[in-house]
């Protein structure tokens with residue numbers, strides 16, 4: 522039996538004057554008004570954002586990382602750094618879809634048919650001025666002072682010198698007041714314009730809250746032409762007149778730090794007994810005002826007998842040594858004991874699976890992000906530590922990373 526097709530809902534004449542982004546706002550307002558989870562995202566290099574709304578929170582899949590194969594459900598993955606009762610792993614089914622590049626229609630999946638009359642009626646109404654974004658019921662995480670963060674770095678360096686861990690990525694949260702009239706969708710547009718090569722996202726889920734970010738880091742990608750991709754991204758320095766992607770010079774510490782992440786990915790391939798991967802780099806890449814070192818890994822899925830490579834790699838990769846450390850369990854145990862705040866969805870992963878078409882998945886590490894609360898934003902950033910880390914420099918590096926998304930608070 523053929524699968525029932527999604528229904529195409531056309532905008533009523535009352536919406537004729539709304540542009541593509543105003544239509545997106547209208548759909549977001551409707552989803553929030555009815556307490557539904559949603560995700561808005563703009564893929565790297567793409568011109569326009571997309572929106573996905575799930576019919577209910579209960580309809581979201583929880584617990585397992587998504588399957589990256591053409592037969593799996595279409596949806597948006599929103600995964601925490603570490604799963605817990607407070608931070609469940611979500612896969613939001615693609616019940617209502619809207620692509621601002623094709624603004625004439627709204628797609629409604631068969632599972633959400635019951636909503637059709639409500640959505641049709643909503644499309645004809647004016648957009649409300651205020652949007653009811655979801656806020657996390659958890660208390661705001663503790664924000665580390667400079668003294669606290671440098672103490673954490675010193676503990677990390679000590680653990681590396683004692684050989685408890687080889688590398689650990691410490692992180693912190695920072696609290697900033699929201700400017701008056703802060704509008705997450707306008708902030709999303711600002712990030713999209715400022716960082717054309719980032720994956721820009723705005724996710725709002727009951728219980729998990731509202732998260733906005735512009736990440737440079739691919740976690741796992743399966744492309745239309747059947748390629749699997751991931752990257753080893755690490756090492757950080759600011760873009761300056763002297764340091765551009767062509768001229769940047771990296772210290773031994775940074776080269777080693779990034780090489781460890783690349784080695785971690787090679788080990789994941791080895792665990793699956795896969796040898797046929799292409800490795801390119803490391804080379805210097807730009808992410809906003811920062812430079813990183815990146816190695817690209819690619820597998821031609823048409824040429825290897827690994828039909829589930831995407832799914833298997835995703836399960837092995839998260840959390841990568843770019844956000845946790847190495848060896849993984851020892852690094853996670855260190856962070857659990859010493860970091861003293863809840864990362865929640867920062868350094869988790871997110872992105873669409875089977876939305877563009879069956880078999881296409883684009884998952885990113887949730888970095889350079891903030892959580893929107895009622896009156897403040899919580900910003901997050903981390904730094905990879907090695908035996909040579911200087912606590913003051915690591916603090917400065919987190920300040921620079923926070924700046925990527927803090928630009929929307931100015």
Ligand SMILES: C=C(O[C@@H]1C=C(C(=O)O)C=C[C@H]1O)C(=O)O
Pocket residue numbers: 690692738754755756757813843844888889901902903904905906922
């Ligand atoms: C942890 C973050 O970034 C990661 C850590 C990096 C580093 O240690 O230099 C660089 C890029 C990311 O893989 C972050 O942005 O919060």
